[in-house]
Amino acid sequence: MSKIKVSNLYKQYGDNHVLKGVDLEIQDNEVVVIIGPSGSGKSTLLRTLNRLEEPTSGSVVVHGEDIAKKDVNIDKVREQIGMVFQHFNLFNNLSVSDNIMLAPMELKNVSKEDASKLAKKLLKIVGLENKFDAPIQSLSGGQKQRVAIARALAMHPDIMLFDEPTSALDPEMVGDVLSVMKQLAKDGMTMVVVTHEMGFAKEVADRVLFVDKGKVLEEGTPDEIFNHPKDLRLQEFLSKVLDA
Amino acid sequence: MKRRNLTISAFITAICTLMIALGVFMAPSKANADTKTYQIGTDVTFPPFEFANNDNKYVGIDMDLLRAIAKNQDFKVNIKPLGFNGSVQATQSGQIDGMISGMNITPERKGTFDFSKPYYSSGVVMAVAPNSKIKSLNNLKGKTVAVKTGTAGADYANSIQKKYGFKVSTFDDSNNMYQDVMTGNSVACFEDNPVMMYAIKQGTKLKIVTKPANNGYYGFAVKKGQNKELLHKFNVGLDNLKKNGEYQKIVDKYLKANPNAGSSYADNHSFFGILKQNKSFLWNGFVQTLWLTIVSIFFATIFGMIFGLMGVLPSKFLQGVSTTVIYIFRGLPLMVLALFIYTGIPSLTGTKIPAFIAGVATLMFNEGAYIAAFVKGGIQSVDKGQMEAARSLGLPFGKSMRKIILPQGIKIIIPSFVNQFIITLKDTSILSVIGILELTQTGKIIIARNLEGFKVWTAIAIMYLLIITLLTWLSNWGKRRTKI
Ligand SMILES: Nc1ncnc2c1ncn2[C@@H]1O[C@H](COP(=O)(O)OP(=O)(O)OP(=O)(O)O)[C@@H](O)[C@H]1O
Ligand SMILES: [Mg+2]
Numbered sequence: 153m154s155k156i157k158v159s160n161l162y163k164q165y166g167d168n169h170v171l172k173g174v175d176l177e178i179q180d181n182e183v184v185v186i187i188g189p190s191g192s193g194k195s196t197l198l199r200t201l202n203r204l205e206e207p208t209s210g211s212v213v214v215h216g217e218d219i220a221k222k223d224v225n226i227d228k229v230r231e232q233i234g235m236v237f238q239h240f241n242l243f244n245n246l247s248v249s250d251n252i253m254l255a256p257m258e259l260k261n262v263s264k265e266d267a268s269k270l271a272k273k274l275l276k277i278v279g280l281e282n283k284f285d286a287p288i289q290s291l292s293g294g295q296k297q298r299v300a301i302a303r304a305l306a307m308h309p310d311i312m313l314f315d316e317p318t319s320a321l322d323p324e325m326v327g328d329v330l331s332v333m334k335q336l337a338k339d340g341m342t343m344v345v346v347t348h349e350m351g352f353a354k355e356v357a358d359r360v361l362f363v364d365k366g367k368v369l370e371e372g373t374p375d376e377i378f379n380h381p382k383d384l385r386l387q388e389f390l391s392k393v394l395d396a
Numbered sequence: 397m398k399r400r401n402l403t404i405s406a407f408i409t410a411i412c413t414l415m416i417a418l419g420v421f422m423a424p425s426k427a428n429a430d431t432k433t434y435q436i437g438t439d440v441t442f443p444p445f446e447f448a449n450n451d452n453k454y455v456g457i458d459m460d461l462l463r464a465i466a467k468n469q470d471f472k473v474n475i476k477p478l479g480f481n482g483s484v485q486a487t488q489s490g491q492i493d494g495m496i497s498g499m500n501i502t503p504e505r506k507g508t509f510d511f512s513k514p515y516y517s518s519g520v521v522m523a524v525a526p527n528s529k530i531k532s533l534n535n536l537k538g539k540t541v542a543v544k545t546g547t548a549g550a551d552y553a554n555s556i557q558k559k560y561g562f563k564v565s566t567f568d569d570s571n572n573m574y575q576d577v578m579t580g581n582s583v584a585c586f587e588d589n590p591v592m593m594y595a596i597k598q599g600t601k602l603k604i605v606t607k608p609a610n611n612g613y614y615g616f617a618v619k620k621g622q623n624k625e626l627l628h629k630f631n632v633g634l635d636n637l638k639k640n641g642e643y644q645k646i647v648d649k650y651l652k653a654n655p656n657a658g659s660s661y662a663d664n665h666s667f668f669g670i671l672k673q674n675k676s677f678l679w680n681g682f683v684q685t686l687w688l689t690i691v692s693i694f695f696a697t698i699f700g701m702i703f704g705l706m707g708v709l710p711s712k713f714l715q716g717v718s719t720t721v722i723y724i725f726r727g728l729p730l731m732v733l734a735l736f737i738y739t740g741i742p743s744l745t746g747t748k749i750p751a752f753i754a755g756v757a758t759l760m761f762n763e764g765a766y767i768a769a770f771v772k773g774g775i776q777s778v779d780k781g782q783m784e785a786a787r788s789l790g791l792p793f794g795k796s797m798r799k800i801i802l803p804q805g806i807k808i809i810i811p812s813f814v815n816q817f818i819i820t821l822k823d824t825s826i827l828s829v830i831g832i833l834e835l836t837q838t839g840k841i842i843i844a845r846n847l848e849g850f851k852v853w854t855a856i857a858i859m860y861l862l863i864i865t866l867l868t869w870l871s872n873w874g875k876r877r878t879k880i
Contacts, residue, residue, distance in 0.1 A: 204784055231790035241781035245803040254799060255789040300785075307789060 154179055155311055155342050156201060161210035163196055163366075170196045172366035174210070178311075183343045185353040187377075188363035189389055194346045197363065198315050201344065202226075202233045214311075231259060234304030238316040240296040242288045248275070248299050249284045252306045259307070267306075274302035278332050294325025298332055305336075312336065314345040350393060354378055362386045433472040434626055435492040436462065437483030437831075440475075441569040441844030444594035444650035445498040445516075445614075448841045452677040457590075458496045460646045461515060462616070465633030471626075476751075477841065478831035479568065480546050485735065486831075487619050489743030493626055494618040498588065500548040501615040510622075511615035512630045516590075516647070519608025520552040523592050524584045525577055526603050533606070536562040542573040542582035549586035552610045571843050574600050590651055667851050674842050681838030682859050688752070688834055689821045689863065692759035696820065697813075699760050700767025707772035710793065718768065725765035730826045734758040738830040755827040763820045767813070774809035775801060814871045818864055825860075835859055 156178040163171035170193045178184055186194050199205040200212055203219050203226050211218045219229055243251050252274060253267035262270070275281045278298035283291065291299065297317055304312060314333065318326045330352050337343055337356050347353065353360055353374055360377040362370045362385075370383040381387045438446045438458065446456040454475045466473050478486050483495040488508060498518075501511045522541075524530045530539075533556065540563040543550035553564050565582050567573040570591065576582045578601055587595075589608045596602060616630050637643040671678070707718030725733070738754035749757075778801050786796035828837035839856040843849050 202788055204788060227787075227790045227792050229790075230788055233788070235785075235788040237781060237785065239781055241779070241785035243782060243785070243800050244779075245800065245807075255791060258795055258799070259790055303785075304789070 155182075155215065156344075157211075157213040158197075158201070159211050159213075161197070161200060161212065162208045163193070163200060163205060164208050170366055171200070171207075174363075174366070174368055176361070176368065178342065178344060181340045181342055182358050183337045183341075183345070183356055184359050184361060185357040185374075186344065186346045186361045186363055187348070187350070187353060187389070187393075192364045193366045194363050195315050198313050198344060198346050201311075201313055202230050202235060204235075231255075231307050232309050232311065234301075234307065234309035234312040236297070236300050236304055236312065236314045236317045238319050240293070240300045240320075242291075242296055242300055242303070244288055246288070247284075248280070248286045248288065248291070251288065251299060252303045255303070256306050270306055271302070274305055275299075277305075277335075278302045279328065292325060293321045294328050297321065297325075297329045301329075301332055301336075311342045311344070314343065314347070316346055316348065318347065318349055348393065350378070362389070364389070431470060431472050433474055434494065434623075435476055436473045437476045437478040437486050437492045437495040437497065439480045439483065439497045439569075440477040440841055441571065442480070442498050442591065443570075443598070443844065444590060446496075447844050448677075449845065450673060452674065452841070457516065457647055457650050458498060458614075460649070461634075461637070461643070462496050464637055464642055464646065465630055468633040468636050469629040471629060476831055477833065477837065479829065480544075481568075482739075482829060482831050484546065485739040487617065489739040490619065490622070490746060491739060491742050491748050493623050494616060496616045498547075498591070498614055499617055500551075500612040502551070502612070505617070506620075508620050509617040510620050510624075510627055511617050512627055513634060514613030514615055515634055515643075516614040517611060518548070518588045518590055518614060519611040520549045520586050521589045521592050521604045521608055522584050522586055522606040523577065523596075523602040523604050525580065526601055528583060528603075530583050531605055533560050536560045536584065538562070539583040540565050540581065542567055542576045542585040544568070544570055544573050544587070547586075548588060548610065548612050553586045555610075569840060569844065570595070571840075571849065574602060575849060577602060594650065665846070665848060665851075667854070670842070670846065670848060670851050671855055677838060677842065678835075678855065678859070681833060681835040681856075682863075684832065684838075685821070685824050685834040685860075686863055686866075688755055688759070688824045688827065688832065689817075689867070692756050692763065692824070693817050693820050695756060695760040696763035696767055696816075699764030700771055703764070703768035704771025704775070707768065708775045718772065722765045722769050722772075725761040726769065728762070730758065730762050730823055731829055733762055734827055734830050751827075751830045751832045754830055755824070755832050758827065759820055759823060763816055763823065766819075767816055770809055770812040770816075771805070774812070775805035777808055778804045810875065814868065817867050817871060821860070821863055821867060 154177045156176070158174055158176040161171050161174040174197060186197065188194050196205055200207050201214070203212070207220045210220060212220045214229055215232065217224055217229065219226060243254070246254065249268065249271045252271040253264070256262040256270060257264065257267045272281065272284065275284060278301055280295060280298055283295065283299070288296065317333070318329050321329065326349070330349065333343070333345070333352070334356055357374050359371060360374055361368050362377065362383065364385050370377065370381065370386050377386070378390065381390055438454070440446050440448055440454055442456070444456050445458040446454060449455045454477070459475065462473055476486070476492055480497050483492070483497055486492045487495050501514060522533065530536065538561060541553055542565050543553045544567050550566065557564055565576065567576065570587070573585050574595060577585045592602070592604055596604070618627050634643070703718045703721050706714045709715065734754065737757050738749060738751060742748055782800050782804065783796055786800045787793070791799070824834050825836035827834060828840065831837070835856050839852050843852050846852070
């Protein structure tokens with residue numbers, strides 16, 4: 153069964169047409185990686201999946217509900233979709249544990265005790281069990297991103313969206329974050345990942361989408377995309393990123 | 397949607413609170429049943445016609461005369477120290493019933509006022525510094541002279557300004573005008589003869605060099621077509637006092653006999669002497685300023701929070717309301733706003749607004765607009781990603797605001813708040829234009845009597861600094877308490 157089905161999606165900012173008719177389907181347990189040049193609309197596409205961006209037209213069906221429609225309770229839909237941002241966006245006024253505990257306590261009436269247990273468990277999964285009480289400001293970038301993943305997981309989402317989760321990290325931190333993501337994929341999480349980490353795409357993705365100028369120009373298995381690219385612009389793009 | 401209702405209901409609550417406060421403050425000013433009490437505006441820095449004596453009771457020819465007439469005609473008066481211009485506006489807007497303030501009866505004024513029979517005849521004289529070479533109007537060419545706004549002296553100076561080729565510098569009260577001549581900024585001032593004579597007797601270092609000119613008549617004034625009964629009583633009372641000799645007694649008391657009779661004026665010119673003598677008067681001004689500041693800060697904070705938050709809600713309409721409110725009230729000079737609320741609105745609606753309420757409303761709108769601007773700015777300066785992360789977890793807008801955005805925004809805003817509180821305190825001094833007896837107005841009145849500008853303003857300055865210290869200390873304590 154498809155978890156997300158995007159049809160004929162358009163998005164424009166003023167005269168700037170950013171998405172020009174995107175169709176896309178994501179199945180249960182699938183890991184989809186989106187690649188493409190800068191400014192091609194990858195982030196915009198990802199952010200329409202939980203309506204952080206409102207589509208100009210088209211439909212975005214999540215769990216059978218079209219969230220492009222105004223009358224959906226978007227907050228309820230978002231509870232089931234975790235999102236991880238390039239710049240972490242951890243809540244600066246809260247400690248590590250409070251970042252993780254806030255949403256379950258506010259939205260699911262989880263008791264403080266249970267939320268605290270949950271936070272401990274999640275911090276262990278991302279390898280930061282000793283940072284429970286730490287203030288956000290004391291963490292490194294890699295640590296922050298792993299807390300951000302734990303925060304998203306605390307709502308027990310069944311879809312996770314990642315927007316360039318490692319782009320803002322020092323190279324030596326990238327591995328820690330990627331290994332957490334690999335583990336998530338192995339455990340069967342449905343994931344949509346925008347990234348420039350081609351290694352991750354080759355190793356983990358079930359399917360890779362190449363987006364350019366607001367359209368999905370080619371999609372396929374990592375082998376098809378990286379070893380047998382058909383589209384000219386994809387070939388050009390790959391030669392640039394793989395050389396670098 | 398829920399959020400919007402919340403904001404609006406908070407706003408309504410604030411307005412209601414203000415209304416209730418208004419009612420409370422208005423209650424005591426209601427006239428009692430048997431003898432009617434009239435609200436009369438005056439200048440109180442215009443000796444010998446009106447000034448505050450050593451006990452800070454309003455005395456002078458006008459004051460004594462008015463009280464004697466009131467007694468004679470069995471009514472009561474409540475003196476409002478609004479200043480001359482303030483009294484004119486307050487009479488016109490119906491805030492007060494009439495004014496007595498050494499006011500010349502002129503054809504122009506008769507267009508908007510009804511006057512009593514003249515109760516005093518006066519002429520304008522020119523006064524200069526004792527060692528001045530200016531001996532007549534002919535010596536004024538190219539020089540600057542000082543006048544007080546709205547007086548016969550000012551009219552006279554303006555009428556001969558072209559002919560004698562001098563410039564006119566305008567002051568709001570007599571003392572500042574004299575001071576300007578004594579310091580040499582202006583070479584002369586034009587003043588009513590009795591006023592000048594009295595001031596010189598009191599120790600003002602000026603001398604009169606011309607004969608009284610442009611003789612005019614002082615009258616008690618009410619708004620044209622209004623308060624006929626009061627005007628009638630005044631006229632009858634005046635006739636009675638003239639007949640029984642009381643009128644002459646009052647005039648002589650201030651102009652003929654020793655004007656210092658009964659006052660310990662001479663022995664109180666040391667700094668501490670002045671403080672001691674005016675202790676309770678200064679204390680009242682201090683309390684009034686403090687009270688004005690605190691009440692105004694309270695309402696300005698509510699006002700500013702409401703319109704600041706409105707500016708960050710996801711509604712183009714409410715954002716527009718917020719922007720407009722901030723634009724208007726930040727753009728209006730405080731004094732214009734105060735006069736508009738105190739005299740402008742009542743002249744439209746016919747309902748009186750007590751000066752204190754008008755003052756608080758003025759500060760609420762003005763300081764509130766500044767608060768709204770930095771509340772809005774502070775919240776907007778919180779990284780956009782914070783809100784996105786909160787919303788992506790499923791937290792609704794309101795919860796995201798309360799739990800994530802506001803705590804960070806308030807932290808940014810706090811220093812601006814403390815700053816705004818101090819500005820509010822200082823801005824209360826502008827409310828002296830609507831006659832509130834706060835510290836600045838208190839200072840003006842004391843100086844009108846003892847002419848000790850430097851010492852009195854020093855005392856007043858110290859008292860302002862004292863309140864600022866108090867406020868700063870209070871806000872630091874508050875910050876520590878809330879651990880922000
Ligand atoms: N809020 C916005 N308002 C106006 N234009 C926007 C907005 N967000 C994105 N855009 C524009 O949309 C286009 C696509 O942006 P988007 O962030 O989706 O690209 P991207 O593929 O994620 O690029 P990158 O790899 O640099 O992150 C760009 O031209 C960008 O300027
Ligand atoms: Mg992007």
